[in-house]
Amino acid sequence: MADANRDTDSLFQAILDRCPIGIAVIDYNGIYLTVNPAYCAIYGYTQQQMRGNSFKMIFPPADQQSLLERHQHFLEFGGDLRGEWPVRKSDGTALTVLSESVRFSPLGGKADRLVYVLDITDRKQAQEQMKIAAAVYESSHEAIVVTDADNKIISINPAFTTLTGYQFDEVKGCNPGEFKSGRHSSFFYSEMWRVLNETGLWIGEIWDRHKNGNDFLKALTITLIKDVKGNVIKHVGMFSDITLRKEHEEQIWRQANYDATTELPNRHLFQQKLEQVAHSIKRTGRVMALMLIDIDNFKSVNDSMGHRAGDILLASLARRLFNALPEDGTLARIGGDEFAVIITCTNHPCKCENVAKYLLESLSNPFTIDDESVFVSASIGISIYPTDSENLEELFKNADQAMYSVKNSGRNGFSYYSPALHNAALVRMRTTNDLRVALREGQFEVYYQPIATLDTGKIAKAEALVRWHHPTRGLVSPDEFIPLAEESGLIVPLGNWVACQAISQLACWQQTYDPNFKMSINLSPVQLRSQDFVDMTWVKELKHHGLQGNSVIVEITEGLLLNAENRVNENLHLLHQAGIQIAIDDFGTGYSSLAYLRKFNIDYLKIDRSFVADLDGVGYELCLAIIAMAHSLGVMVIAEGVETVQQSQTLSRIGCDHIQGYLLSRPLPADDISRFLSGCSDVVIN
Incomplete structure (x- = not known):
């Protein structure tokens, strides 16, 4: 009989040792009588460290006494000790385990309990992540739309409805392409799908149509979801409405680059254009003319009729000058009553002279402001790139000197830059400097x-x-x-x-x-x-x-x-x-x-x-x-x-x-x- 008991104990121990589920036997006082290797592995202890010690060792100190009392109550009266428990490994790492307890009474002794334990920490974390993801999905200000492998809508979040106006019942089973604005070419969409299929991700801006019929611009990210075999099973799109932001950005950009009075490019944008054309000229072998246009006697209009009239005149001047330019010409307002023009040409004397004459002729007729006829003319200085200079700052100076010579010659005309003008400008500068010294030295x-x-x-x-x-x-x-x-x-x-x-x-x-x-x-x-x-x-x-x-x-x-x-x-x-x-x-x-x-x-x-x-x-x-x-x-x-x-x-x-x-x-x-x-x-x- 004793041999039979020993055989049974040996078999029981063998089963415990090989069982992948954590198993422990705990007596009435909460002492581990036996633990199997799987149980020890969950908590990071050895069998020697756990046997003979209280099961409280795996719980936070604050919970230990109450858990011992529940354990003893279970052994005396039964009940339910099944559930999920927060525990600690030997190194202090937090775990979540699922345990189930069974009472049994050894011959001639108090009841013990057999405990089965599974580590469900990863599962709990995944559940938490799912809860967080679900909360984000529901509360996100970004619209989220999920489509199946055939690109049919299977889910949307509340933000989708807010941004597009569509409820889920209205878009379920629809292809998102049905909401196109019509602003993009077929090539745009084919290129988008090519990138998405090759990389699994597409990020860009796209115009779509709201339920009310208005177009809106959205910043869109599309991600492919694949199964283990690499087959596409879902598409997830996330987007936000950036129409107003783009409008504000466009407004700020225009304010930084365009003149408010004439709606022409300002000096900053003109400089960029000048650099671009100069770079192109180097490759093509053509030449570029820079014209500086100063309006003669403009100050008298401001002084006699007021700044409002001056602004009206500037706007009218700009329209006339713009209409007198060839299609490849660029016109900008770079100062108070000063304009600048870029002309590209192969035979610059002929083309430039014609353009200058057209510009002057466009100003020959009077402007009508507040029922008053106002006559103005212009002085135009011309400098040629790269003939006169390959330095753009120098090119501006040259054109300015040519314009100055027109002013001195009676105005209402044009002049090309020449080295003589440059020398005259140097003389003027040096003479002006000498004047300052002369005043100081008497x-x-x-x-x-x-x-x-x-x-x-x-x-x-x-x-x-x-x-x-x-x-x-x-x-x-x-x-x-x-x-x-x-x-x-x-x-x-x-x-x-x-x-x-x-x-x-x-x-x-x-x-x-x-x-x-x-x-x-x-x-x-x-x-x-x-x-x-x-x-x-x-x-x-x-x-x-x-x-x-x-x-x-x-x-x-x-x-x-x-x-x-x-x-x-x-x-x-x-x-x-x-x-x-x-x-x-x-x-x-x-x-x-x-x-x-x-x-x-x-x-x-x-x-x-x-x-x-x-x-x-x-x-x-x-x-x-x-x-x-x-x-x-x-x-x-x-x-x-x-x-x-x-x-x-x-x-x-x-x-x-x-x-x-x-x-x-x-x-x-x-x-x-x-x-x-x-x-x-x-x-x-x-």
Whole structure:
């Protein structure tokens, strides 16, 4: 009998050792009586470590006492200890096991329990992942659609309905291709399927149609799901509506690359286009023309009609210029009133000249703004790539120099870049730099030219004229440096300095020569446009020297009155209020108008020297008409450039009031003029 029991125990142990399911026998007190290898493997212990120890060793400390009590209750009264339990391996790793307990009572002893255990950790984790995936599927803001092997819809998530408007019942069994927008070609779709089938993944943007009929752009990802044999069993598509985002991106891109007023490319985009064309030119062997277009007198429209009118004009200009270009031309607005054009050509002189002429001709007709006719013209500079330069920055400079030469030549035309223009630009730059040094180092001197009264022959006035003593070039002509001073803004400090010097000299001559002596001072349009009356420091010099305002005559040009903006009008008004007299220089060479003479309270007209030089011809009639007109308005007349007694006599005979010219004296330094004034009482001029 004992041998039989031993055989039974041996068989039982053999079964335990070979069973793939974890098995343990636990007594009433919770002590392991035996464990099989599979049980030990689940928890990471050896049989020796587990036998004789409490089963509580596999549970978290907080649960151990309550589990022992449940174990003992089960052994005494039965019940159910089947279920899933969170446990710990020997290294602390968390596991989930499925266990089932059976009570049995050994002969003559308390009840024990036999425990069967399976490690279901992976299964539980998979279940959790499935729950998470299901939650994501249901709550995702991205639309998800699943199709079968035949690409028929078998599942959608709520976001699909939100984004497309379709319920599941409406799309079940449908092919997603039924929602095409029609914006893509068949090649687009065939290429999409080719990539998807070859790689198992396609990512891109695609236009589809909403249930309401509107097209929308979606960012789409399609993934193939295959079985173990590699056969496609499902397609999973995930997408989001990016229509608004794309619209915002497009808006931002347009704002960064296009001019809002003209809707033309701006400088940034034009530069990119220029680089692209230049790269292409290198490969094709053709040439490219860069044209810079500056609108003549555009500022006068802004000043007289306002910025709104200026914007309307710019938009109209852009349309005309665009329509005048060939199809391969590119037009951009690169600055305030400056445009740029790219033309590709093989015979550039012919094509470029024609394009330039078309552009100028397109602007010849007036523009209508607020029922007003506005006339504008343009100055165009042309530089050729790669002939003139292969450097694009240099190409811009070259075209700018060519445009500048058109401006200096009277505007409303075009010019090609040449090395001579480059050299002239260098001279202008260096001269401008020298001007700054000259101001700082006091290289300027004021010369004076006398003005005589015809009926008395007395020197009654003088005009202050600036001269530049350059340390290496000698005496520099005002015709050379005055335009550069105006262009650079240096005319403002220079003009104020000249006026202050002239007023100081005037005070001296009034004391020593004639208390009624007057001084003419030239004011540049830049001075009147760029500073207010209170900033004209020379005006304060009058009070400092105890001089009356009518001791000074400011000379301005006709063109300034034609395009006079608010600041100019105000400055002229305040000069008049201060008693300072106003003369129009070179009268008759610009836009003469009686209205200007009345509006601006003009005191003197200065007849241009070209009319005086032609007194034996048509100049006589012109001088006669100017003098008659001026006197009818109570305006005095000064004739410039008088060189002969005959000219002086003729001017006296037709009623001219004053003369100025070499007949009296060349412009001279103050000391020479002082000697001249002190050495004569009346000048013989008749």
